[in-house]
Amino acid sequence: MGLGLTLFMRDANGLxxxxxxxxxxxxxxxxxxxxxxxxxxxxxxxxxxxxxxPVMIYPDPQLDEAGNYLQAHVPLEIPxxxxxxxxxxxxRFDATAGIEAPSVVDRSCTLKAGVxxxxxxxxxxxxxxxxxxxxxxxxxxxxxxxxxSTVQGAVIGKGCHIGRAVEIKGAVLGDKSxxxxxxxxxx
Numbered sequence: 434m435g436l437g438l439t440l441f442m443r444d445a446n447g448l449x450x451x452x453x454x455x456x457x458x459x460x461x462x463x464x465x466x467x468x469x470x471x472x473x474x475x476x477x478x479x480x481x482x483x484x485x486x487p488v489m490i491y492p493d494p495q496l497d498e499a500g501n502y503l504q505a506h507v508p509l510e511i512p513x514x515x516x517x518x519x520x521x522x523x524x525r526f527d528a529t530a531g532i533e534a535p536s537v538v539d540r541s542c543t544l545k546a547g548v549x550x551x552x553x554x555x556x557x558x559x560x561x562x563x564x565x566x567x568x569x570x571x572x573x574x575x576x577x578x579x580x581x582s583t584v585q586g587a588v589i590g591k592g593c594h595i596g597r598a599v600e601i602k603g604a605v606l607g608d609k610s611x612x613x614x615x616x617x618x619x620x
Contacts, residue, residue, distance in 0.1 A: 435471040436537065436554060440464055443523055449514065463523035469508045474557065475540035476501045478511070481551045482531040490524065490535075501540075536567075545580075562597075579614065587619065 441449040442456070443463040452464065468476075478491035491511055492501035503509060516522045536550045539557040544550070547564040555561070555572045562580040572578065572589045579597035586603045589595070593606055596614035604619035612618055 437469045439467040441467065447519075458526050460526055460528045462526045464526075465514065465523055466511045467508055468503075468511070469506060470503050471505055472557075473505050474503050476503050476509075476511075477538050477540060479536045479538065479550060481536070481549070482529060485531075487536065487550060539574075556591075573608075 440452040441464065442452040442458075443465075444450045449465055458464070466478075476491065477489060479487040480490045481487045493512075512522055512524065514522055536553045536555070538544070538550060538555045539559070541557045542555055542559045542561065544561050545563040545565075548561050549566045549568070550561070551566070551568040553567045553570045553572065555567065556574040556576075558575045559572055560577045561567065562578060562582075564581045565578045565584075566582070567578065567584045568586070570584045570587045570589065572584065573591040573593075575592040576589050576595070577593070578584060578589075578595045579599060581597055582595050582599040582601070584595065584601045587601045588605045589601070590606050590608035590610060592608055593610045593612070595601065595612045596616065598615050599612050600617045600619075601612065602617075602619040606612070606618070
């Protein structure tokens with residue numbers, strides 16, 4: 434799955450301007466995402482602040498009538514700039530300081546209890562078992578991540594099997610790779 438993403442912020446005049454990648458957001462700042470994929474699907478966006486639990490911020494019944502269908506090669510604004518109310522046109526930063534780490538997970542994935550997905554993309558038909566942690570990574574379609582495993586700063590190919598209690602850090606795994614239980618790969 435390919436994903437193009439542009440982050441816009443609201444300027445002092447209420448206009449959308451591209452966000453500087455080095456900008457540090459503060460309480461009251463407002464942002465909107467423009468994204469485009471190369472496949473049809475449904476979008477779920479989770480946000481994690483510091484070590485907190487992931488919270489689904491999209492779809493939201495107040496935004497775009499909770500529609501989260503993505504059509505391939507058709508740009509989509511989230512939230513929409515044409516929402517009826519100004520407050521529904523932007524995501525707004527609250528007073529809680531921390532590192533915001535949004536993630537994108539395909540709707541066909543199965544996520545078991547206690548899974549943490551932070552600042553990552555998980556493609557279609559993945560199965561993520563209990564207490565697995567995926568951080569700053571891309572996990573391609575059809576991959577299984579075992580219970581208690583950690584995937585950090587990695588790219589995982591299609592159809593991989595990552596066993597239980599595995600640690601993968603800073604590695605790239607090719608398609609259909611198998612990592613057995615209790616293994617360590619990478620740094």
